[in-house]
Amino acid sequence: MKENQRVRITKQMLKEALMHILLEKPIGKITIYEICQKANINRSTFYKYYGSQYDLLNELENDLFHQVELRLSESKTKDYKDGILKLLEEIAVIKQMAPFHMENFPDANFEREFTKKLFNLPIINELITENTSDDYAAWEKEYLKVFFCHGGYAIIRSWIEKNTEESSQEITDLIVKIGNALFS
Numbered sequence: 564m565k566e567n568q569r570v571r572i573t574k575q576m577l578k579e580a581l582m583h584i585l586l587e588k589p590i591g592k593i594t595i596y597e598i599c600q601k602a603n604i605n606r607s608t609f610y611k612y613y614g615s616q617y618d619l620l621n622e623l624e625n626d627l628f629h630q631v632e633l634r635l636s637e638s639k640t641k642d643y644k645d646g647i648l649k650l651l652e653e654i655a656v657i658k659q660m661a662p663f664h665m666e667n668f669p670d671a672n673f674e675r676e677f678t679k680k681l682f683n684l685p686i687i688n689e690l691i692t693e694n695t696s697d698d699y700a701a702w703e704k705e706y707l708k709v710f711f712c713h714g715g716y717a718i719i720r721s722w723i724e725k726n727t728e729e730s731s732q733e734i735t736d737l738i739v740k741i742g743n744a745l746f747s
Contacts, residue, residue: 574612576602578626581619590620624677628684635686644739651719651731682712694742711745 566574580601584593593616599606613619634649681687691708699707715738722734 570612573604573608574622576604577609577613577619578623580604581616581623590616624680628680631681632684632686635690644735647738648731648735651722651735678713678716681716682708687712707745711742714741 577598580598581593584597584601595606595609595616598616598619599609613622635647637645637649688708691711692704695704695707718734718738722729
């Protein structure tokens with residue numbers, strides 16, 4: 564079912580409000596009232612679409628996964644490096660707007676589930692499979708995937724959390740360089 568424009572705008576306002584508040588404190592300390600006040604939206608409107616701030620966070624997560632799949636699918640016909648670069652450029656814009664604090668997410672279990680969902684996206688599995696040498700056994704490819712995904716995520720997370728000068732291009736080049744060394 565397609566959402567009308569008013570619903571999309573309302574949901575986007577709520578998501579932006581939540582993202583802004585997440586820069587200041589963890590999700591567990593954020594109230595529906597705060598989100599609605601920040602978005603300038605009535606609480607009954609919030610509850611029309613979401614049951615809790617966690618439901619809103621979950622939709623934000625799903626939006627991110629959709630963007631990851633979209634970016635990597637768009638670049639699949641070219642070079643997966645292009646897709647990684649586009650994603651990191653978007654992250655760089657967010658990073659410049661305000662400091663990003665991973666500790667503001669619910670807990671370690673949330674991050675574990677988030678990364679599990681991220682690394683199991685069909686496009687990521689497809690790209691890794693296509694770029695892995697046939698010299699590896701199937702079980703070895705699975706471990707390579709785990710190593711590459713978690714290592715790449717750790718690099719991106721460290722880049723986000725630090726106030727370093729590396730550009731999104733430099734981080735992309737590093738991840739691709741490591742990937743090429745692993746999978747060739």
